[in-house]
Amino acid sequence: MLDFAAQYAAFQRRDPAWDGIVFVAVRTTGVYCRPVCRARTPLARNVRFYGSAASAERAGFRPCLRCRPEAAPFCPAWKGTRTTVERALALIEDGALDRGNVTALAERLGVGARHLTRLFAEHLEASPLQVALSLRVQRAKRLIDGSDAPLSVVAQRAGFSSARRMTAAFATLYGRSPISLRRRRRPVVTMQ
Template identity: 65%
Template sequence: MLDFDTCNAARLRRDPAYDGVFFTAVKTTRIYCRPVCPVKPPLTRNVSFYPSAAAAERAGYRPCLRCRPETAPFCAAWNGTRTTVERALRLIEEGALDSGGVEALAARLGIGARHLSRLFAEQLGASPVQVAQTLRLQRAKRLLNDTSLPMSEIAREAGFGSLRRFNASVSALYGRPPSALRKAAP
């Protein structure tokens, strides 16, 4: 958390760089605000600062109806469904769909599989399975270019369940088998 003087100076300037970084709580009104709130600034002796909206609420303050601090930048509510998709992408990159299905991934995110697929279609224009496949193929291409690992090892490292699936996926995308891609690499 930033020190009191830095927060107070940012609050008085209504500095947008600090929006979502801290929240100003007013002791006399029991309301907390964002640093960019357009209302008349309260006296410095009447304010305290909190690192999150949740911390201010826990201390007994209610959100300002003017600046809506619960929707401040860097807050999960502000990011909305984008946060869910970003979490899903991180899990997919870590191999969540290599060993499980979309249903298991959605359950880890606390939503339904259909809703997750809808979010991916809206925000990425592809399904979670298609995104995972693209990531696997990118990993495989990097391994083909940068290593001399055997094909079976590349398939396993890239997240493919079998060498046959790896060969079929690479051939479908690049129009040639993985061995030809390795030979073509500079």
């Protein structure tokens, strides 16, 4: 545990580097806060420090209504809807929309498809399908640049339903076909 004086000094400065790491409990009020709370700084003799919101609550303190310490950084409540979007992105990267649709993805996350689409628009300014297509194209481009696999194999590995769909996506994004990108690639030089 860190030195009380260092913690109290950080609390007096309202140092954001300590936010989510240390929780400040005030004996006289029975309330615990985040170190960035704008409430009046209590006297040092009335302060106790805790490593988590749960430990402050276990000691009998209630959360401050001003700084909401139970929703401190790094906890899902603090991230709010961003947590849902992050979970969705992880599932999309694992191919959830290569094999399924937005409705199935939303059900896995416990939200509706329209709500998930709104969250993506809010946080990423793109729809889940646009994000999935972008990831597929990126995967395909890496495979085209890094291998000599046939385009049908590249399309399958990248998550496209067919080489034709992959070609259409490349034409839209790059203005050229995947085969023309492969032709532009420099030949691999082997050392003899």
